[in-house]
Amino acid sequence: MAEKEPVAGFAVSVVRENGQWQCAALDAVALTSLDAAITALAKKRSTGAVFGLLGVDDEFFVIVRPSPRGPSLLLSDAAAALDYDIAADVLDLLRAEPPDEEDESIWPEGDLDILADLGMPGPELEVIAGEADLYPDEQLQMIAQRCGFGDQFAALLDKI
Template sequence: MAVEEPVTGFAVAVVREDGRWRCSALDPGALTELDAAITELGKLRSTGASFGLLAVDDEFFVIVRPSPRGPALLLSDAAAALDYDIAADVLDVLRVDPPDEEDDSVWPEGDLEILADLGLPGPELEVIVGEVDLYPDEQLQMVAQRCGFGSEFAKLLDEL
């Protein structure tokens, strides 16, 4: 039986209520299972926008936005599904086949408009995802800045 390496990174819940942003840490289990992330986010009773930002092993990120119709999802690198269960779960929910083992290009899969109503249009998010020289936490910091919760996000990451 293979011993799995622990997954590193962070999972952050972001909530906007009454015009104010709040960031909080999610259970680390949210980094390994999409269902765990969705369940954790579902516990955040909020009348405003709420979503999760997951940075996994300095390799890729996932944005999860629960809704009554099912979660909106964005995976920054579809090829991550070859090595990470959570990325494979995202592709499964999106009904997208994982890429071939030989394909080493990076492309996002999911809803690039996932945060458009919060000030981050799809084309801009696509540019951030395309910054392959940046680590996922740096990309998510750009997302946070663009949506207006950069300082709250940075403060939480400093505490983690």
């Protein structure tokens, strides 16, 4: 199998263990392959929340939350599936159709309540995902702040 082209951006795992948040960088392959991101997150053992935040090429973000019944996913911009393999993988797993190439609108696809139990209600997440003037790192920083791990997330992004 051919190597996938590297993709710019960042992949971060977020773990909540005993009331403490921990953010860690995931291998860059998590940006090119949804399977790689899910596998990397599945290795993070915790009794609390475990999920991944992927900011891809300053264009869109993906939230991945593994569970025994399969991952919950949120893609911030469904149209990204036209240009990025990982976004197309998300739509495939969600069994969602990519938009027409002529469609200029931005809309999220997936589970808007993916972080509702952590303080980020679906309607607010939808508003953040729809902020076309913000870069993915800015959108994810807003989400991190709302859920309570903003400082840890910002400190990690400064390092990677």
